[in-house]
Amino acid sequence: MVPTLRGGGLSRLRQLNVLTAIAALRAAGPLTLSALAGRTGLSRPSTKEVVDELMRLGWVEETPPAQGTLGRPARRYRFRAGSGHLVGLDIGGHNIRAALADLNGVIISETRRPVEPDTPLDERLAAIEHAVAGCLALGGKTIEDVWVLAAGTIGVITPEGRILYCAAVPAWTGFDLAGHLRRLFPCEVLVENDSRLAARAEAVRGAARDVADAVYLHVGRRMGTAVIIDGKVHRGFGAASGEIAMLPQARLFDASEHLQSCAVIPEGTPPADAAGYTLAAARAGDPVALAAVERYAGDLAVGTSAMVLLLDPQVVVLGGGFSRSADVLLPPLRARLERACMRLPDLRASTLGDECVVTGAIDYAVAHLDDQHFTPDAPLPTPR
Amino acid sequence: MVPTLRGGGLSRLRQLNVLTAIAALRAAGPLTLSALAGRTGLSRPSTKEVVDELMRLGWVEETPPAQGTLGRPARRYRFRAGSGHLVGLDIGGHNIRAALADLNGVIISETRRPVEPDTPLDERLAAIEHAVAGCLALGGKTIEDVWVLAAGTIGVITPEGRILYCAAVPAWTGFDLAGHLRRLFPCEVLVENDSRLAARAEAVRGAARDVADAVYLHVGRRMGTAVIIDGKVHRGFGAASGEIAMLPQARLFDASEHLQSCAVIPEGTPPADAAGYTLAAARAGDPVALAAVERYAGDLAVGTSAMVLLLDPQVVVLGGGFSRSADVLLPPLRARLERACMRLPDLRASTLGDECVVTGAIDYAVAHLDDQHFTPDAPLPTPR
Structure with a gap:
């Protein structure tokens, strides 16, 4: 549970100043009093008061002075994220x-x-x-x-x-x-x-950082989608958004079968590694694997075109397990979207890997x- | 062009107060000074000053006193929308x-x-x-x-x-x-x-009033769509949103042909009236017309399901010419969406007619x- 300050709490104005300072320190990292005052809009004396309060509460600590600075460096304070x-x-x-x-x-x-x-x-x-x-x-x-x-x-x-x-x-x-x-x-x-x-991770720290509207494709053995509008992941009225893969005509649900059951996969390969074989063989130029990738991209492009035509996002992010092979997947997907869509969004591969x-x-x-x-x-x- | 006040303008604070008062009067209609003060958060003397200023500028006028009031009624002021x-x-x-x-x-x-x-x-x-x-x-x-x-x-x-x-x-x-x-x-x-x-008209004064997220279907001889997210019509990065009908697999583009070319339509009927015949015949129970409506609803349901599964909106609004026959169209559309979607949104017919x-x-x-x-x-x- 989140432990909270009870009784003897801060006055409303003091709390607002404290929250403003915490937000500034969390966003910017260690700051001097002057820099913090600049970011919060508080006067320097008020900033000093708030920082003292935050140090007393345990929310802020002084950082060790930077090495090799000449003269006495200004004290710097940081949020105790730990x-x-x-x-x-x-x-x-x-x-x-x-x-x-x-x-x-x-x-x-x-x-x-x-x-x-x-x-x-x-x-x-x-x-x-x-x-x-x-x-x-x-x-x-x-x-x-x-x-x-x-x-x-x-x-x-x-x-x-x-x-x-x-x-x-x-x-x-x-x-x-x-x-x-x-x-x-x-x-x-x-x-x-x-x-x-x-998709949230992409919006916060990934390929959709600084983008207002994006469509996220989670490609792997299982297919998922999500939509970012105005920088926020869209949840839906009943928290059921992003399920376009359930529509057979969108051709997303079973698309991965093209990669999972390609003839280039050695017999006895565990299912978890099957698509990886196909994608690697396609990268090496194997025509059978390349044809499987084309079929996969063809299916993927149908549902993706539906989303792009509907929302006209700035960016489409390819994430999930198969996105490690974005070099193989994005060119055929891009070619198909270019034909089907009014405006081709920027196609980007996730860099967050399996930890997305x-x-x-x-x-x-x-x-x-x-x-x-x-x-x-x-x-x-x-x-x- | 919008004529603007140049030179001798208002001070910043005065302008903010004036804008707050204008917004309150536009939103609420005629108000007494006390009611306006309550809505703007300004003191009564400041409200009086602002109203005097607005009357001087010509933005506000006194309304005639209500009939049949006992005693001297409080003066009421309104925005001069004309x-x-x-x-x-x-x-x-x-x-x-x-x-x-x-x-x-x-x-x-x-x-x-x-x-x-x-x-x-x-x-x-x-x-x-x-x-x-x-x-x-x-x-x-x-x-x-x-x-x-x-x-x-x-x-x-x-x-x-x-x-x-x-x-x-x-x-x-x-x-x-x-x-x-x-x-x-x-x-x-x-x-x-x-x-x-x-879709904006629906969000402002129509069937999607007070709804955060909605999908709008413009049904008529031509098919259009739009998306409302967080109460705002989504425009898209290149202003190209809402074009899902351009995807053949969404089955929206030619859907109206089922209604336009039904066997019940008398020869020589102008194209503008053709679908109306089919819809009227379906309402009267004609089996051929009902079958055409079923095929139309079947196509419409594919693209609509894609939108609903992707966005999980609270409401789907049926607008445009054919929405006058919502009584005939909504039941088969609802039945199909119920089968295809995780959560059935509320289906509503536009009441804005051809003026939408x-x-x-x-x-x-x-x-x-x-x-x-x-x-x-x-x-x-x-x-x-």
Whole structure:
């Protein structure tokens, strides 16, 4: 749970100044008093007062002076991002990843547990516990240090965090994931669709940074999509956005089969590696693999054109497992979009790799902290 | 053009107070000083000062006292919405409509001129001039009274108001509509896609009022779509959103053919009335017409499902010519969306009729006035 300052709290104006200073320090890193005053618009004496207050509360500390500076350097102050911790969780069909981060969203440790889509529910839930315990142990923390845990998973999820429908993991449909995680972990729990979290990571720190509108394609054995409008991931009225792959005519749902079942794949290759073979062979110029990639891009282009024609985004981001082969996939996809769309958006490959969902989960927890706790409408959290 | 107060202008603070009062009076209608003070947060003496200023400027007038009130009623003040005028224009394939409105967007007069998709460009442009002249004459105004003219038209339009591509009206592709209208009319000119304007009218005063996210279907001989996100019509990076009908797999572009070429239509029926016959026959229970409606709804449901699955909107609004037959069209469309989508949005029929685009054009002009002229960043307009 997020510990909060109770009784003897700050006056309203003082709290507003404190929040403004915290926001400036979180956004900019260590600052001198003058620089902080410049960013907050507070007078220098008020800034000094607020910083003293924040140091007393434990939210701010002085940074060690920079080496090799001549004369007496001005003191610099920073937000104590290690005062609390966040956990991000990616519960996928084939992997469960957990990451521990500080309050600025900087990732400290990560763990991964392999599962299968048909892993029984109790084993899947045990793997989740182990993954979280693993990243906590690696980071030298316990679950009591964690303020917010944000979990991303496949499937259509209700606003309350129950899984309404999951085609990829049969045991998942109907499961109250948020309820289960809340019983398991004594912190705030958020549950969100994994493609939307990956898109959030792209918007916050990835290929869609500084872009107002983008379409996100999560390409891998399973296909997901998400939409960024005005810099925000669009959730939908019932938290059910991004499910265009469920429409057969969009040709997205089974598109990966072209890569998964290509003749170039050696017999006995585990399914997890199959598409990788096809993509590598295509990169090497194998005509059979190239034809499979063309068919894959052809299917992908149908649903993607629908999204691009509807929304006219500035950027399309290719993320997820197959995006490591963006060099092979983007040229045929671009050629098809150019023919089908009025205006070709900028096509970009994600650079967040397999950590995109877990990173987005951390960013979701950071945003929750800002919206719900570092706000004038709530008591100020108290650092550990 | 919007006449503005130059030289001897108001101080910044005075201007902010004046704009706050204008916004409150425009939103709420006639108010007493106390009610206006309550809405603006200004003290009563400041409110009095601001109202005096606004009366001096000509922006505010006293309303006649209400009849039958006992005692001396408190004075009430209102915004002089007739101080300037706006023109909305709908340049369609088969009709050109023009409407004259006051600064609150209340429509005073309307005219319509029939055209055809293959009407030569010079005749089409002459019809536009006649339609505008007609609504001005009906409203007893001249073009010099008009501050902003907003035109909606079919096709993909550049942000600068040139028509990039128009499948329905061949002569339209490549035409610099904004440039032409600016040469023709001595007022500010805005050009926007017609489906987006119709969607705006739904968001401002129609079926999507008070809704954050909606998908708008413009159904008629020609098919258009638009998306409302967070209460705002989504325009797209290159102003090219809403063109999903251009994707053959979305099955929207030619869907109306099922209604236009049904066997129940008497020979010699003009194309403008053909679909109406089919829809009326379906309403009367004719099995051939009902089958045509089913095929139409089947096609419409494919592209609509793509939009609904992608965005999970609260509402789908059916607007445009065919929406007068929503009683016939919505049940089969609803049945198909129910099967294809995760969550069925509320399906609503537009009540704005054939005036939806021209109404949206007026609403666009009102929003432009608010954003560009009734703002602290511009000199205050001066009333006529």
